[in-house]
Amino acid sequence: MATRSFPGTLTGMMAAYLIWAVHFGAIYGFNGLVCARGWDGAELLGLPMVPVVVSAATVAALVLTGMVLWLAVRGGGPAARASEDPRRFVRWFTAASAGAALIAILWNGLPALQVTPCG
Numbered sequence: 001m002a003t004r005s006f007p008g009t010l011t012g013m014m015a016a017y018l019i020w021a022v023h024f025g026a027i028y029g030f031n032g033l034v035c036a037r038g039w040d041g042a043e044l045l046g047l048p049m050v051p052v053v054v055s056a057a058t059v060a061a062l063v064l065t066g067m068v069l070w071l072a073v074r075g076g077g078p079a080a081r082a083s084e085d086p087r088r089f090v091r092w093f094t095a096a097s098a099g100a101a102l103i104a105i106l107w108n109g110l111p112a113l114q115v116t117p118c119g
Contacts, residue, residue: 013094016068016101023061023105027054027112035118050117058109065105069098 011018034040034050042049072094 009090013090013097016065016094016098019061019064019068020101020104020108023057024108026057027108030054030057031112031117040116040118051113054109054112058105058113061105061109062102065098065101069095069102072098 030053031050034042039049044052072091075091
């Protein structure tokens, strides 16, 4: 069985945290941009723009992180090509990271949805 290089395995194990980091930067960066430009009253499809964009980004991040979790639980992802000894740890760490990242993504998305932008 072919083994994946260490950087490839580590990146796969950290994929959920990378998705969370991109989500965090995107939603708070977008919220900051809206406040800086004075677009807090703007609408998108007849709805307030910030909650629509934050909701879309949160759903996308949750779906991607859910896919990472699903792959880890069924033995795909970075554990698929790891050598036999660390495979169980790689699967466990990837699944635990994805679970923690799902909570973090929800935790980041909720304030942006509940609090008015620039308020």
